[in-house]
Amino acid sequence: MSTSDKICTNSCKNSDDASDVIGKLEKMSTVDNEVNNTSVCANCGKEGDSVNNVCNQCKQVKYCNAVCKKVHKKKHKKDCEEHVRRVAEKHNEELRIAAKLHDIELFKEPPSQFGDCPICFLRLPFRNTGRAYFSCCGKMICSGCSWAPVYDNQGNEVDNKKCAFCRTPDPESYEEIMKRHEKRVDADDPIAIYTKGNYYKDGRNGYPQDYAKALELFHRSAELGCSEAYTSIGYVYLYGEGVEVDKKKARHYWELAAIGGDASARHNLGINEGETGNVERALKHWMIAVRGGESESLKQIKVLYSNGHATKGDYTTALQLYQEYLGEIKSPQRDEAAAADERNRYY
Numbered sequence: 045m046s047t048s049d050k051i052c053t054n055s056c057k058n059s060d061d062a063s064d065v066i067g068k069l070e071k072m073s074t075v076d077n078e079v080n081n082t083s084v085c086a087n088c089g090k091e092g093d094s095v096n097n098v099c100n101q102c103k104q105v106k107y108c109n110a111v112c113k114k115v116h117k118k119k120h121k122k123d124c125e126e127h128v129r130r131v132a133e134k135h136n137e138e139l140r141i142a143a144k145l146h147d148i149e150l151f152k153e154p155p156s157q158f159g160d161c162p163i164c165f166l167r168l169p170f171r172n173t174g175r176a177y178f179s180c181c182g183k184m185i186c187s188g189c190s191w192a193p194v195y196d197n198q199g200n201e202v203d204n205k206k207c208a209f210c211r212t213p214d215p216e217s218y219e220e221i222m223k224r225h226e227k228r229v230d231a232d233d234p235i236a237i238y239t240k241g242n243y244y245k246d247g248r249n250g251y252p253q254d255y256a257k258a259l260e261l262f263h264r265s266a267e268l269g270c271s272e273a274y275t276s277i278g279y280v281y282l283y284g285e286g287v288e289v290d291k292k293k294a295r296h297y298w299e300l301a302a303i304g305g306d307a308s309a310r311h312n313l314g315i316n317e318g319e320t321g322n323v324e325r326a327l328k329h330w331m332i333a334v335r336g337g338e339s340e341s342l343k344q345i346k347v348l349y350s351n352g353h354a355t356k357g358d359y360t361t362a363l364q365l366y367q368e369y370l371g372e373i374k375s376p377q378r379d380e381a382a383a384a385d386e387r388n389r390y391y
Contacts, residue, residue, distance in 0.1 A: 086120065087112035102127040150299055151328055157271060157305040157336055161186040162209055167372040170307055170337025174378065174390025179224040181210035182233045187388040188378035222250065234270035237261050241273065245285065255286025271304030278309065302329070307336030314341060323353045331358075335365040337373070337391070342366050 083095040086105040097107040102124045107113040158168035158175060162183050168175045174187050185208050194204045205214045215221045228236035240251075241261030247253030259280055266273035278297035281290045295316060301309035314329035327348060333341035345362040348354035370391060381388040 085112050087116035099124060149303060154303060154305040157307060158184055161189055163189040166375055169373045169390040171390050173387055177235050178207050178209065179228050179236060180207045180212040182228050183209045185209055186378060187381045187390055188375055191381035191388055192377055232268055234265045234268035238265035238270045238273045241265060259286060271301045271306040274301035274304065275306050275309040307333045307338035311338045311341045314344060327354055327358060331362060331365065334362050335369060337369045
């Protein structure tokens, strides 16, 4: 079966599961949650606005006073317990369905994290040394295209101190670099905003260390589509950088990042699941992360296989997924760039 066939099969299954649970939600009655607003005492039958002493357990019947409530308690007990039981069952079912819907979203095929290089149209690599962001045009360009020499129409190599995409000359000063970057921030470029957030978090490139400002910029970047920013928000809560340590929030933001395609966040979720003994869920996360280019997840799956917690078939599948990823990012031009400079390695 081809990769596209597997993705299609998973998508169809997820769609069917989602339709099933959504249908169950639509069929669930909300009558049990409604309070009986008829102002009639369930014991003596008195009517009026003064009949407002509600049963403490089921909240479904009213009394005119505490005496009537006490007198009627024995008679009402069975119905009260039944109603409370049905409400609890309904609530648990809603939680189960919500959890299933969440898992469908969490484990579906994520988008490519960085997309394709705008010049060679090959998938951008997961490794950050295999790509670079250019603030002149706001493009992420692979190491192969940004390194490749440029020739004139006579075949002579020419000065290549320009952006590989928009051909803007390289900045000549630090001030010009920051000016271009701020221009991209003002244009709501999510990568530029995320980068500025990191400047504030680390207190570098002329910015003071300001965790609150960094978190604000991370949120802004994430809302504009940068999944890496959600990953960084997760670390903010994990380590308590300017906020209270909150591992649940860290996990929440890593899940948002993973849904958006961030393989690092996906790897972290696998670690979380593995630490709590949920090996099956950890394996699912790591399989998706491997397909996204996260080699550390491949190592974790190998450990699971060595310890008998994953099958040979699982490990074989993981190796195949990583090879599929490599097949999408490899090119002679990128290999040449990596051979020329270690800083251009892309896998």
